[in-house]
Amino acid sequence: MVENYVILPCNGLDKCAGVISRELAVKLCENNKNEIICPVFYRVAEAKYNKIASERPLLVIDGCQTRCASKLAAEKKLTISKKLTITEEAKNHNIELKRNLRLLENENALIEIILNGLNNTKDKITLFSDGTKFVYNFEYATFQKDKFIFRLPKNPEVYFNENDCWAYVIDNRARIGVTDFVQKSLSDILYFIPPDIGTEIDQFGEVGSIESSKSVIELISPVSGKVISINETLEQKPELINENPYELGWIAELELTDFESDKELLIGFDKYFEIMKKKVEDFNV
């Protein structure tokens, strides 16, 4: 249920998704329990909104992947509690958005679907993970570039893909996350979109995404399996990914489905450490 939120919508009035964002925000405020932030006015007169923005949870509604509303929230140093993107919602519900700037049948249907979803949000169900399998006594290797120190765990049960994600594998379970290369490239991580619990993920499939004011990146799963748990702490404290992406900043836990086959396209510490060093040099993180 979205109640007592402040809502920061995209206000892109020259795009269908922007018009939908605005209408959705207006509808969410009709119960008088939520309050809207006008992004245009916020840019020129932030005093009006600063107090409510700091006191209440914030729902950001982006129209499209340009993420203007999210970027504005980052610029104003607001903590995002919940967010959605209209074009992604349209894709997920197989609704095609065109270029019309008036709300027609499709757009109104999408708004109703999103409203129902927001108003019927249930607590997330964790399947059958108690997390006790994963003991963190990692030994780390480090190297330094300028003022930045990059760490990498040397534990043989931690595997990597060349897409800068790791999997810590114990029996038929794996915790996964990103390496220092990702978190330092993104800089301050502001938002974490977890995968849905119960989702079957292929190797190299998307397993959530993380956003900073610089960019948004999808996490490319090193292993295939079913998501049985997510790191819910990250929804309130995504900065843990910056602080330690290998331990407190883990992303999700998977029940593995074909690890023997996945291993063919995974690498260990020695190889990935060299790859990460080269990337750091090449891209001047």
Next chain:
Amino acid sequence: MSETTFMGVDRDRIDWKPTIDYSKCDYCMECVKFCPHKVFEVKENEEIQLIVRNPDNCVVFCRACSKICGPDALSFPDKNATTQRIKEIRKELASNG
């Protein structure tokens, strides 16, 4: 700048690159600003102002540019087919010693 292999397979044997849908692209150039691998090239003063110049620079399985594309104009090949192809090539390489 770019990697020449991915999991031991020559990069030019792996079909992984963005395709631009010019009916959607509005030439905002966010993808150009985002991609550090110089996959895209801007063609100023031409009718088609953006092209995929260096497809083999694209990081295999990365779709980050499509995630930031407002008009949703970028698409990628099927990931599972690409994974299978990489495994096949690796088998070929292993059997050829």
